Amino acid sequence: MTALDARLRVDLGPFTLDAALTAQPGEVLALLGPNGAGKSTALRALAGLLPLTDGHIRLDGAPLDSPADGVLRPAEQRPIGVVFQDYLLFPHLSALDNVAFGLRCKGLRRAAARAEALPWLERMGLAEHAGRRPGKLSGGQAQRVALARALAVRPRLLLLDEPLAALDARTRLDVRAELRRHLAEFEAVAVLVTHDPLDAMVLADRLVVIEAGRVVQTGRPAEVARRPRTDYIARLVGLNLYQGTADGRRVTLPEGQVLATDEELTGPAFVAFPPDAVTLHRHRPETSARNLFPCTVAGLDLHGDRFRVDLAGPLPLAADLTPTAAAELDLTPGTRVWAAVKATQTHAYPA
Ligand SMILES: Nc1ncnc2c1ncn2[C@@H]1O[C@H](COP(=O)(O)OP(=O)(O)OP(=O)(O)O)[C@@H](O)[C@H]1O
Numbered sequence: 362m363t364a365l366d367a368r369l370r371v372d373l374g375p376f377t378l379d380a381a382l383t384a385q386p387g388e389v390l391a392l393l394g395p396n397g398a399g400k401s402t403a404l405r406a407l408a409g410l411l412p413l414t415d416g417h418i419r420l421d422g423a424p425l426d427s428p429a430d431g432v433l434r435p436a437e438q439r440p441i442g443v444v445f446q447d448y449l450l451f452p453h454l455s456a457l458d459n460v461a462f463g464l465r466c467k468g469l470r471r472a473a474a475r476a477e478a479l480p481w482l483e484r485m486g487l488a489e490h491a492g493r494r495p496g497k498l499s500g501g502q503a504q505r506v507a508l509a510r511a512l513a514v515r516p517r518l519l520l521l522d523e524p525l526a527a528l529d530a531r532t533r534l535d536v537r538a539e540l541r542r543h544l545a546e547f548e549a550v551a552v553l554v555t556h557d558p559l560d561a562m563v564l565a566d567r568l569v570v571i572e573a574g575r576v577v578q579t580g581r582p583a584e585v586a587r588r589p590r591t592d593y594i595a596r597l598v599g600l601n602l603y604q605g606t607a608d609g610r611r612v613t614l615p616e617g618q619v620l621a622t623d624e625e626l627t628g629p630a631f632v633a634f635p636p637d638a639v640t641l642h643r644h645r646p647e648t649s650a651r652n653l654f655p656c657t658v659a660g661l662d663l664h665g666d667r668f669r670v671d672l673a674g675p676l677p678l679a680a681d682l683t684p685t686a687a688a689e690l691d692l693t694p695g696t697r698v699w700a701a702v703k704a705t706q707t708h709a710y711p712a
Pocket of ligand 1: 373374376394395396397398399400401402403
């Protein structure tokens with residue numbers, strides 16, 4: 362069943378958004394795109410803050426906005442939860458009352474709303490901070506409260522606008538991992554807007570790339586990264602990303618391949634590295650690179666001044682080469698090569 366079925370057409374003077382978005386229950390979509398592409402406009406239209414000029418938004422079969430039929434459900438009547446980058450928590454309310462707020466708006470009395478809000482704070486590991494006001498919470502804690510508040514009303518659509526952008530690098534890592542767990546448990550649709558390809562790759566089931574108001578590519582993160590269709594995507598999502606189990610400086614992937622990394626970790630982990638960290642060789646090289654895989658060239662595209670090589674094999678990979686290197690290697694689809702990646706060029710982090 363399609364849970365979210367939308368064709369968003371919004372005319373804003375010189376700018377027009379015209380994007381189709383669909384999602385199955387439980388799916389997490391990430392909207393990615395350059396500045397001014399229309400991501401926020403799409404989110405605002407879904408939230409009910411901006412009416413459609415044309416098209417439709419249906420959630421679980423029910424129309425929320427359909428100009429042709431004269432339907433426009435106001436924001437507060439949509440079963441939607443929203444998390445913005447700057448949290449927008451009420452500064453005068455405790456963490457608990459911030460989470461209870463949405464439930465109060467749905468008509469619950471204070472005690473009932475608080476009773477229902479508390480388990481959400483517990484789930485975020487914030488039970489002991491329930492009485493604190495936002496000013497006394499760290500950025501990461503405040504963002505967890507915002508997420509608890511959005512989830513507590515059991516929305517059918519969760520909208521996240523740059524939810525990690527305001528956090529420092531270390532906090533961002535932790536909150537990203539947590540957000541990932543919560544999104545995995547979330548049974549309805551989530552739409553995330555982000556500038557950060559890593560957030561998108563880690564959090565989303567599917568990327569929707571928007572440029573100049575149009576969807577230019579959509580697909581699973583790994584597919585989009587390996588087969589970018591525009592220069593912008595190639596630059597942005599140019600990341601090889603794998604998930605496995607870490608044991609010290611080794612991460613074992615589900616199919617048994619082992620990646621050597623530079624970080625000490627144990628348990629579920631991601632390993633990422635950019636395509637330009639991959640070197641290709643026609644013959645098995647004498648190299649200090651700890652990661653060496655036999656591959657077959659599956660595709661070759663010129664993006665800007667680089668060749669993006671799509672490699673199939675035990676470890677599917679994307680590699681970026683200069684035109685000179687590509688010519689020297691004489692690569693064509695089907696060519697067998699060795700791909701090498703230094704452990705120091707990989708980045709491993711908890712999943
Ligand atoms: N209220 C408005 N009236 C007219 N034009 C608008 C309005 N709001 C946004 N725009 C224009 O619509 C286009 C899309 O803006 P939008 O904020 O949706 O992009 P975005 O992809 O979210 O960008 P960013 O990543 O910079 O936030 C931009 O050209 C912007 O100037």
